[in-house]
């Protein structure tokens with residue numbers, strides 16, 4: 001027995017047997033010997049099974065790795081400079097620039113190694129992009145992890161398509177249905193709040209474009225989701241700060257392959273996330289209380305009550321926020337919660353994604369307006385003309401503002417809020433019609449910035465900011481008939497736009513217009529965002545002219561941006577109240 005104690009497993013065995021021998025059992029010597037053999041046999045079997053399972057798992061991993069390497073060999077791309085692939089190159093050079101060089105040299109599908117097991121495949125050809133965005137339904141595990149660490153489990157923004165499919169559908173049908181109609185009412189109230197805040201800040205001189213845009217996006221989205229309650233909420237400023245702090249570190253903590261429970265910083269981050277969650281719950285409770293109050297009242301007094309506490313800052317009409325309408329409540333957005341779902345995960349996720357992307361778009365729009373004052377002047381005339389037609393201040397008629405809409409599209413084209421679209425096929429290899437096979441688990445990217453600036457899709461002036469590319473001229477013939485002439489791609493004709501009227505082309509007709517993605521995981525809010533941002537700018541430009549602060553420098557050449565945080569310009573701008 002003593003000789004058995006030399007190995008770890010045997011010492012465990014002897015412990016078991018000794019316990020048996022010294023126990024109070026009255027086994028006969030044969031049965032106790034049988035039990036001893038049986039125990040030895042069981043433990044040996046357990047160790048063998050463990051060994052075989054681990055070997056099988058390792059062999060499986062190794063096979064997958066060989067398969068990945070052999071499939072990746074067939075995809076063209078620059079040779080890997082080291083064991084870590086192009087990872088070090090990317091930290092020195094922007095990924096978009098590296099992809100631009102690689103596509104030029106190796107064609108429309110290129111691979112880069114981000115490590116021995118991490119393959120990135122970039123696609124630039126419009127047809128292949130369309131096919132890939134339809135077929136690759138998953139998002140990178142890193143994206144899903146960033147959302148999960150920050151906001152808990154949710155049914156939007158998860159990596160696997162199966163988890164998000166249902167919630168995407170319900171959100172899309174609600175947003176693209178009657179809520180789009182409301183998107184034009186909400187910003188009018190939000191804009192008063194935004195301008196009140198900007199005026200406070202501008203008392204000190206100018207405002208930082210990045211800060212102003214972030215605040216506009218936050219207020220616009222908050223008012224849209226939560227309604228009047230949000231505009232009157234005393235903790236909105238703290239909420240905004242917290243959201244931005246969480247956003248800044250989300251990807252960093254998700255990038256650890258093992259969640260770093262040992263890091264103090266991680267727990268500090270988790271405390272921020274918990275605070276954000278408490279605030280979201282507080283806001284949602286207030287919304288529900290106000291909603292109940294509003295619905296328990298007789299219809300005549302609705303407006304008075306819903307505006308209690310809001311009247312000081314915003315107009316007179318009440319609005320209850322998009323998700324508190326009839327059958328689509330905030331609770332419903334979070335789903336029929338299952339045990340593994342966080343109560344406000346979806347709402348926080350939407351605020352997070354919506355604020356960053358919409359903030360990026362607004363910042364970009366503001367910078368285009370200050371660097372192209374002639375376009376701003378024309379948009380202003382368009383707003384005044386449209387207003388004369390309808391006479392309603394509370395609801396700017398953005399359908400009559402094609403130049404404003406085209407400027408938003410063009411801003412999103414020249415500098416999309418996210419420079420790369422990323423997808424993944426987690427379980428299956430992806431076979432494209434061209435014959436290329438992309439192994440399961442590879443990171444698939446579309447370099448949106450390159451694709452949207454490509455001469456072959458956008459004409460020779462693809463690198464220029466020109467909103468008129470999204471417009472068609474309508475010429476009046478014999479005073480009655482309208483004839484559409486597409487002016488996209490005709491640089492000469494674009495010079496004389498002052499006396500013509502225009503209609504907006506559908507930007508999604510061009511398959512390389514991708515600021516909102518496309519295919520299975522495309523943004524469900526495109527229509528809604530465009531309408532909201534257009535109404536925001538229509539209300540704002542009607543009252544204010546935006547100018548660059550005289551001492552501020554701009555870089556009118558779009559920067560290549562690898563992160564949406566870099567997308568905010570830090571130029572100083574001023575809002576000058578119009579005299580009329």
Ligand code: HEM
Pocket residue numbers: 133139156157158164168171221350351353354355357358359361417418421422423515516517518519521522523524525529
């Ligand atoms: C300028 C503003 C926005 C831009 C540029 C934008 C862009 C995007 C992009 C590029 C994607 C991924 C598309 C793909 O992979 O094909 C996406 C997904 C999504 N966006 Fe947006 N977005 C914006 C605002 C919003 C807002 C305001 C909301 C909602 C309040 C929203 C909700 C979503 C949702 C639910 C998804 C799908 C997530 C998934 O399938 O996991 N977006 N967006």
